[in-house]
Amino acid sequence: MTDGVNWLTAEEQHAWRSFVRLHERLIGRLAHLLQTESRLSATDYAVLVNLTDVPDGRRQYQDLARALEWEKSRMSHHITRMIGRGLVTREESPRDGRAAYAVITEAGREAIAAAAPLHVQAVRSLFLDHLTPAELRTLAEISVRVVEKLDENDA
Amino acid sequence: MTDGVNWLTAEEQHAWRSFVRLHERLIGRLAHLLQTESRLSATDYAVLVNLTDVPDGRRQYQDLARALEWEKSRMSHHITRMIGRGLVTREESPRDGRAAYAVITEAGREAIAAAAPLHVQAVRSLFLDHLTPAELRTLAEISVRVVEKLDENDA
Numbered sequence: 001m002t003d004g005v006n007w008l009t010a011e012e013q014h015a016w017r018s019f020v021r022l023h024e025r026l027i028g029r030l031a032h033l034l035q036t037e038s039r040l041s042a043t044d045y046a047v048l049v050n051l052t053d054v055p056d057g058r059r060q061y062q063d064l065a066r067a068l069e070w071e072k073s074r075m076s077h078h079i080t081r082m083i084g085r086g087l088v089t090r091e092e093s094p095r096d097g098r099a100a101y102a103v104i105t106e107a108g109r110e111a112i113a114a115a116a117p118l119h120v121q122a123v124r125s126l127f128l129d130h131l132t133p134a135e136l137r138t139l140a141e142i143s144v145r146v147v148e149k150l151d152e153n154d155a
Numbered sequence: 156m157t158d159g160v161n162w163l164t165a166e167e168q169h170a171w172r173s174f175v176r177l178h179e180r181l182i183g184r185l186a187h188l189l190q191t192e193s194r195l196s197a198t199d200y201a202v203l204v205n206l207t208d209v210p211d212g213r214r215q216y217q218d219l220a221r222a223l224e225w226e227k228s229r230m231s232h233h234i235t236r237m238i239g240r241g242l243v244t245r246e247e248s249p250r251d252g253r254a255a256y257a258v259i260t261e262a263g264r265e266a267i268a269a270a271a272p273l274h275v276q277a278v279r280s281l282f283l284d285h286l287t288p289a290e291l292r293t294l295a296e297i298s299v300r301v302v303e304k305l306d307e308n309d310a
Contacts, residue, residue, distance in 0.1 A: 005272040012283055015291045018298035023178045025305050028224045069183050117160040126308075128167055130301050136170045138293050143173035146285050150180050153281075 026127060033122050038115035043078055048112040057104035087111055188277050193270035198233055203267040212259035
């Protein structure tokens, strides 16, 4: 199985595995904190942040799915559950019956407003506080560059 | 809601969101490639890698769960599905009936051997190829440091 494969060097493997592990640990911890302290899942939080970022707090299901890199059907199921909890409502497009919008409710805005300070505090204490400004810049540069390459691959 | 909260600066928010997005995109793409090219899920792959890393390819369920940051019950369900597909078998501990081991099968070893070259090639072309050696070192340093802090928090 080794023929012609450019296996990772020890240093590359160490960096890759550490990076994957960092993300698993960090996101796992943040999700756990959110769930216990504010009863929002990480996905609820991501959807609500996405909706507060846009005018009128409304976005098409398919745009939300694309923004969060989710299958459309998975997003649709999740939003249905959030509707049941009163965090968002569903609106049909007057022009196109197939194009549904998710709209954040007042309760949704209250939930994200209550959760955001905790989330920011956790992002600081678990992550940002341990990076130098230069390291943070490097991380942002790497992230933007690799995502751009992934976007090019998609196009 | 803003009282006393040390909100993220624009630069911090950019770095944090870019980092989260990088990981979602990259892991999503790798998982999709694995699934379509080798019919292993990202979790199958992670479990099999974990088992090939240890002597005799056997590990307690709870050690696997800890290594992958999973709930024990979720790991147990997943291993049951992998047993059904012949990738691993289950062994009871002769000393402690409650301590189950997952053991990689010959088919499991063949599956990971077939998938690994593709995975390594994808990690290179989608990620490592776009980082300088200095950036890769910085990323590894950040990752190890933050995970150590998370471990300290746990202890």
